[in-house]
Structure formats: C-alpha cells, structure tokens
Amino acid sequence: MAPVQKTISPRAWAELIILSLIWGASFLSIRIALNEVGPLTAVAHRTVWAMLILWAYVFIVRLPLPTSPRIWGAFLIMGLLNNVIPFSLMAWGQLHIETGLTSILNAATAIFGVIAAALFFADERLTARKAIGVTLGFFGVATAIGLSALTQFDIRSLGQLAVIGGTISYALAGVWARKMLGGLTPQVAAAGMLTGASLITLPAAWIIEGPISMDLAPQTWVAIAYYAIIATAVAYLLYYRVLAMAGSGNLMLCTLLVAPVAIILGALVLGEALPLRAYTGFGLLALGLIILDGRLLKPIQNRTRRT
Numbered sequence: 001m002a003p004v005q006k007t008i009s010p011r012a013w014a015e016l017i018i019l020s021l022i023w024g025a026s027f028l029s030i031r032i033a034l035n036e037v038g039p040l041t042a043v044a045h046r047t048v049w050a051m052l053i054l055w056a057y058v059f060i061v062r063l064p065l066p067t068s069p070r071i072w073g074a075f076l077i078m079g080l081l082n083n084v085i086p087f088s089l090m091a092w093g094q095l096h097i098e099t100g101l102t103s104i105l106n107a108a109t110a111i112f113g114v115i116a117a118a119l120f121f122a123d124e125r126l127t128a129r130k131a132i133g134v135t136l137g138f139f140g141v142a143t144a145i146g147l148s149a150l151t152q153f154d155i156r157s158l159g160q161l162a163v164i165g166g167t168i169s170y171a172l173a174g175v176w177a178r179k180m181l182g183g184l185t186p187q188v189a190a191a192g193m194l195t196g197a198s199l200i201t202l203p204a205a206w207i208i209e210g211p212i213s214m215d216l217a218p219q220t221w222v223a224i225a226y227y228a229i230i231a232t233a234v235a236y237l238l239y240y241r242v243l244a245m246a247g248s249g250n251l252m253l254c255t256l257l258v259a260p261v262a263i264i265l266g267a268l269v270l271g272e273a274l275p276l277r278a279y280t281g282f283g284l285l286a287l288g289l290i291i292l293d294g295r296l297l298k299p300i301q302n303r304t305r306r307t
Contacts, residue, residue: 012245019238020254024261026231027099028269030091032223039091040205041212045224047083047197050232054191063185072192074180079196082173086166088201093166096159098272103262104144104282105163110289111137112171117247120175124247129294136288144281177243186240193236259285
C-alpha cells in the first residue's frame with residue numbers, strides 16, 4: 001500500500017500565511033541592519049538572541065530536553081543548513097542586490113524543497129504535476145536572474161547566485177528536520193537548531209568581522225529585534241508546526257507569499273525598483289508553485305471528469 005501523500009490543511013495554510021508575512025518583512029529589517037553591521041555579525045545577532053529567547057521559554061514551561069548525543073549532533077547540522085549557510089549567503093547577497101529580488105530568488109526554495117523531499121521521502125514523491133511545477137519554477141528563477149548572470153560573473157551576479165545557494169541549503173534543511181528532528185516539540189527543535197547555529201556564527205563573526213559592538217543606532221537595534229525575535233524565534237515555532245502538519249516540500253510553499261511582501265516593503269521604504277524580468281520571473285515561479293500545490297487545479301480537474 002502506497003504511503004498517504006502529505007497535504008496542506010486549512011489550519012496549516014493559515015499558519016503558513018502568517019509565517020510568510022513575518023519572513024517577508026525580515027528582508028527589509030536585515031537590509032537596514034546591514035547598513036551598520038557586517039553580514040556575519042547580522043547573522044550572529046539573529047541566531048544568538050533568538051536562541052536565548054527560545055531556551056528561556058523551554059525552561060519556563062519545563063519542556064523535556066533531548067539527551068541523545070545524536071539529537072544534539074543533528075541540531076548542529078540543522079543550524080548549519082537552515083541558519084548559518086542561508087542566512088550568511090543571503091545577507092551578503094543583499095549587499096549587492098535589491099531586497100525584492102532577494103525574496104524572489106528565495107522563492108526557489110520551494111522548487112528545491114520539493115525535489116529534495118521527493119528524493120528522500122516516499123510520501124512526497126515527484127508526480128507529473130509536481131514535475132511541471134518544478135520546471136516552470138526553474139524557468140522563473142532563470143528569468144528573474146537574467147542570462148547575463150550566467151555569463152558575466154560581476155558582483156551583482158555573484159550576489160544572486162549566493163541567494164540561490166542559500167535556497168538550496170534551506171531545502172536540504174527541510175529534509176534534515178523531518179528526518180532527524182520530527183519527534184521533538186517545535187520549541188526544543190528551534191532552540192536546539194539555533195544553538196547549533198550560534199556555536200558557528202558567533203566565533204566566525206568575531207574572527208572575520210571583529211568584536212561584536214553593542215553601540216548601534218536605534219534603527220539598527222529595531223531591525224535586529226524584529227528579525228531575531230519575530231522573524232526567527234517566533235517564526236521557527238511556526239516553521240516546525242507547519243513541517244509536522246504538511247511535510248517539508250509543502251512547507252517551502254511559504255516562499256511564494258514572502259516575495260510580494262518583501263517587494264512592496266522594499267519599494268515603499270527603500271525606494272527599490274526591480275527590472276521587468278524580475279516580475280516576469282516571479283510570475284513563472286508563482287505559476288509553478290500553484291501547480292505544485294494543486295488546490296486551484298482541482299475544480300478544473302473535477303469539471304473535466306464530469307464531462
């Protein structure tokens with residue numbers, strides 16, 4: 001008997017939308033912080049403060065802690081895949097490309113997530129519909145980046161490719177989380193993951209960018225507070241809840257909703273203007289992700305069966 005395929009319930013959709021809104025605003029807050037701190041320092045602030053908040057919650061409500069060395073080792077790998085690599089690559093990339101374009105390229109996480117999930121999990125196999133969606137998604141990414149990024153490796157092109165590298169790491173993290181951390185409570189899983197990430201980011205930022213200064217402008221602290229507390233500590237509680245309900249491939253669909261939020265905020269606050277190909281690419285990505293989800297296609301399929 002074939003395993004039951006993971007789907008997205010109305011409750012999972014609601015939490016997915018909230019998560020997308022939170023992460024959509026995080027691109028703006030990170031870009032504001034990068035005006036004063038380096039990419040690795042920005043990432044260290046994100047992981048360390050969020051880690052402290054989540055562990056405080058875990059101890060206050062007295063959640064059981066894992067004792068297996070295997071789990072703590074898995075936290076380190078999860079922190080690397082889901083925090084250190086993508087946060088660092090995307091923060092560096094945002095220094096050279098617009099926040100809206102970063103969010104569009106970030107939507108490729110869903111494409112890579114579906115492929116990675118299909119490779120590792122029998123209940124998230126790559127069906128014909130998903131294959132069509134993935135193909136359209138790849139065309140969308142290529143369109144948004146532009147062919148020049150593949151032939152002319154200037155700093156802007158490298159910034160875009162760095163963001164793509166981050167999306168691949170996110171996709172692998174979704175698989176790792178489901179495979180290794182599925183039995184943990186969301187709070188402990190998120191706190192452990194951020195602990196693993198902090199063990200890497202804090203010394204790396206200190207060594208590469210120098211001692212971490214606390215003497216920052218008020219707007220920088222507001223930006224750090226948002227992306228560390230709301231977009232990391234709170235968001236990862238939702239992340240693990242949706243992962244358990246909908247699976248790692250479906251979880252990546254939130255990147256479809258993240259991009260419009262980031263584009264609007266980038267235009268309103270930073271005055272960013274994206275080239276037409278970026279919007280065309282996002283349109284193809286959106287179409288691919290809609291096909292991947294399949295819900296909007298069901299009425300058409302049902303009508304076809306009746307005729």
